[in-house]
Amino acid sequence: MGSVDHSIEKNVKAYEPSFEVMVPTPFVKFMRTCILWQIIRFIVINIKMIVVVQKSH
């Protein structure tokens, strides 16, 4: 069995405000800077923003 990555939980403390918060998993964090995935998101976000900009003018 591989070791479990607990790094994302290091800032969470029981019964403190941080305990009530959703924290991203290592996969989510990886995807945030994954170049290929972010190129896709770049295109998607731009399209969404252009639509909002057009609606606002």
Add this chain to the structure above:
Amino acid sequence: MARLVVMGGGVSGHTAATFAKKWLGDEHEVVVVTPNSLWNWIPSNIWVGVGQMTKEDVVFPLAPVYEKAGIDYRQAKAVSIHPEGKTDSNTPYITIEYTGQGKEGQTEEITYDYLINATGPKLNFDATPGLGNGEGGIGEHTVSVCTADHAVHANLELQRIFEKAKKGEKQKILIGTGHGMCTCQGAAFEYIFNVEHEANKAGIRDMLDIQWVSNESFLGDFGIGGLHIKRGMYAASSKLFAESLFVERGINWTIGAHISKVEDKKAHYELLDGSTGEMEFDFAMLIPPFAGVGLKAYDKAGEDMTDKIFAPNGFLKVDADYTPKPYEEWKASDWPRTYQNPTYKNIFACGIAFAPPHLISKPMSSPNGTPINPTPPRTGMPSGIIGKAVAHSICDLIKEGENAHLHEASMAEMGAACVASAGKGLTDGTAAALTVYPVVPDFEKYPGIGRDLDYTFGEIGLAGHWIKHILHHMFLYKAKLKPGWTLIPE
């Protein structure tokens, strides 16, 4: 020949002046009065404040751009408005005081046919003792990223902190809002995550205790009452995403806070529950509250009538419904559509300079009666769109006569695209890319959350950083009026 005078050369004023000149051509005059010689792309001040950009990267001189455009540029601050003229003349005029062009201190009267107030805000540091220096400027205890020069100073101080951390000295960093009535939480939000990002890169994150303090009643309010976005099968509050980001980056937060006083390495605060406390810091970047720039208005006889056309906070009254009413009775239709002054129809306001009818966030105050709530943001995309709409209206009034249809740009009917940097870097940077539609929630049209979920979204990632970087270059290009500038939307 008609003359349009634009007071202010920031995002909104510059947009209004440049479009007006393009549409009016040489048949009419456009005059810009602004005390600054440099145009500043303010969103990128964040990166100057952490040493990732220089001042020169975020500013350019206005004079050559206005000369190319055929705009009469006066480096001066507007002092007073005289909409009825004077005893021997009915021609309205403003008075200005030069701050440059070799005429520093000289005053002048400039007549106008149409006037746009786009003066932006006065950075009211003195509203909080110790945050200001007693003369309206920033105090000695904290830094700011509100102007390019402030950001340069902030970075110098930040690097001193980083050097101490590298030597093994634990450092406390405090970032947020410096008063209970501040706006621009987004700028502080960006700065705290950029500082955290840079500390990580420098390998000193463990030596820094980074603390957020804000007047928001919940994290993610941002002065617009928060927003909801689709995530999975849910409509999730921005509170969830903001808190998640803070925990992920190991940043503690104190919200619902009015900073009441700042001393050397210590900030005093009052919370929404009425309790008070102190926060110690080695480095603090606290955004000041905004106020009108202090323009005065006089009638034909020279009597002060400032309160006739300006709201008590110094912002210009426009076609909004200013009737005081409780939060439950607020409507999207309270917000202005044309930004025309109801008393003097040839005066308009745009950007931060117009008086909003009420807050966007729900009003809150402590049991001691201290108001602690964000005031409405009017920066960025709405500011540009409003500037362009106002310019369009005035051009039509000049060309078609006083019955021309006025163009509308209500913040309750427009969206905004916002990119909040969470760290600069071509491959390791991140930013929160957000859109919100409409900016001012319309609870009649969209009950519950006040906004259209199909056009309100947000996500964090490298793509957002790329977009922010592209926007930096794109808007500087547009502001310099380079070929095709009109094709770039506001």
